[in-house]
Amino acid sequence: MSTAPLGAAPGTARSRSADLVIVGAGVIGAAAAYFAALAGRRVVVVERGALAGGTSSAGEGNLLVSDKEAGPELDLALYSQTVWRQDLAEHAGRWEFESKGGLVVAASARSLATLRELSVHQRASGVEVQDVGQDRLHDHEPHLAKDLAGAAFYPQDAQVQPMLAVAHLLRLARDRGAHVRTGTEVTGFLRSGDRVTGVRTSAGDIPAGAVLNAAGTWAGEVAALARVSVPVRPRRGFVLVTEPLPPRTVRHKVYAAEYVGDVASSDAALQTSPVVEGTDSGTVLIGASRERVGFDRTVSVPAISTLAAKAVALFPMLRQVRLIRAYHGFRPYCPDHLPVIGADPRAPGLWHACGHEGAGIGLAAGTGKLIVQALTGGQPDLDLAPFAPDRFPDRHEDVAEGVSP
Template sequence: MRVVVIGAGVIGAACALALVERGAEVVVVDRVGVAGETSSRCEGNLLVSDKAPGPEADLAVASNAMWRALAERLDADRRDGRPATEFEAKGGIVVAFQGGEAALERFAAAQRATGIRAEALDAAALADAEPHLSSEVAHAVRYPDDAQVQPSNATQALLAEAMRHGARLVVAEVTGPIGGPDRLAGVRTSTGAIPADVVVNCAGPWSAEVASRLGARLDIRPRRGMILVTTPMPQRVFHKVYDSDYVGAVGSGDAALQTSTVVESTPGGTVLIGSSRERVGFDERPGVAPAAAIAAKAVRLFPFLERTMLLRSYVGFRPYAPDHLPVIGPDPDVAGLVHATGHEGAGIGLAPATAELVAHAVLDAPTELDPTPFLPSRDGLRETA
């Protein structure tokens, strides 16, 4: 079977690897190259801590376990200049200020009931884990399974491994379909036609446009986010630390600017500070409001950041689905088209499990994951289309 994967971000790279290892002939098509957009403009989160009980949490738990084995394999088999994934099983700490303690503990208790590890920390344990954290923090929960990769590196490593197994990368823009309105037979691109038995749409925030060019309807919208990066320093943040209001921002459908505090160190010594969310189309000019709001909240969490120099900031667009679930599976109207998108800020973490579901949809590969909640035909998605 020949499969065209549209998109060389982390979802496309993971799908390419899963498909080619199961015997498919894979061609990856991307208009700018590997990790050229969303997958290089994020933090590399592999989180279970921000997932409320439900289908996405189940997917996140499975994918988190897959990442551990996958990162070890990719890093052990580096060759030809392939970058390291920089996988860190650092764990996460979610905190609440005065008045938010009960809500955080209720959320953690619900997660524990589904098997997510969530450990309440007393003041002494929190001070030992994060000695530079604000004394205003009233409650904290540690999530040992939260982890991180360097997202651009991890994406490059995934696609390099897929190409080592025979996948091919074409840098071109998809312009239309090959075949009739009801059955795809490949794609037309800016550099020529590519016949295929199946096309997998992994175009992230641009998935709706790609779907439209291929004769399908898909309600995926861009959601802009900003991250601040400090100059390198000796490590003063030891986990991924965020305020519990981050969970609310992730699940919100509000188009207006929302900010929440997420702070973590990188192996290079910089500190990543996020995050913001707003639906403004593909406008790349955020102004100063998101940065100012992010910085103010970060300083409340880690006061030492007030005296820290910023190295840069960057924005990226995340693929937002109106019902807040990834879209994974066959298109209900166009045969031969499969979607893998709508992960918003969780695409890095959910990539391996998404790839397994895509392999199941395309090749009928075995999986213990339930694809039903993520199908493009689901009511919650099609009601908005």
């Protein structure tokens, strides 16, 4: 195994060409780097900041199928679950993979009926769902509020530590010859006619057979450097962290049924729905909020107080528990709530893997494998047509939200 620092690579950017340059060292770029290096491709990852310095360091590490309606994103989530659990199984301990399962709870009979209807369509798509009646809620979670109507349990839902996933996927890629360059900003693209043939960076040019835009919330800016439009915008979210509690105080990922609707919403205003889960260290993580405020990093007291109140409504015992910190970041949001994955016909040689919003950790393994299958001329295991980069009107909308931090 290489003993060089993870973010370092000998020589200059100008001196190295690649089969594939990946822009962005978050979990999507890291997964693509791993699978490309595994396929024998010469890979260079360039990142203007630090590893996992964007969205990948600001979430909870969800690998969810429970929050997705039947359709292309759910298909991708199920496929990605297989990749996490099979292709990457031998490395699962590196990123603390935990198959904890998800419990989606309904507060009213109406909400429960909607949840049951959703689960019918999810089962038809291959999701494992177990209906949980009101009388069995506390068998799953003893500390839940007593006035809930029922729930659905999703055994496929899982968890990883996202920053560890990034670090180890990139280290595994480096062990297979990939190079990772942090502190290296992409400033433009090399072109041969219309074709993209590499990147210009703050450390020099890197010629490449293909370039993959995996720049997260900044993917729209990277695309614009190639004179194409990909409408990825930031959507801010907060996570609260409690003091350590006894093991298995909260046994699963638990969230309110309304969370599914919030995920699918395009509303720019603040939305909150309680998502509560325990960690091995004993701390409890509380989310989830969504709001489109550009790259405004202001700490939102309304978001934090609303999350805390809704978490207490779900788990009353949390009223006596102290919060020790809160953190927040930006999810790469697309208007139709589908990621952008595949070759860009408007700029041959440019590929995209971005716009996964809050599902990026869970979808990363599948996205990385699929994009490399397509890049290397193979038939992807999943049809990428619903995720086509040119499916949007070629215009820049909501420009104010795309301002760099």
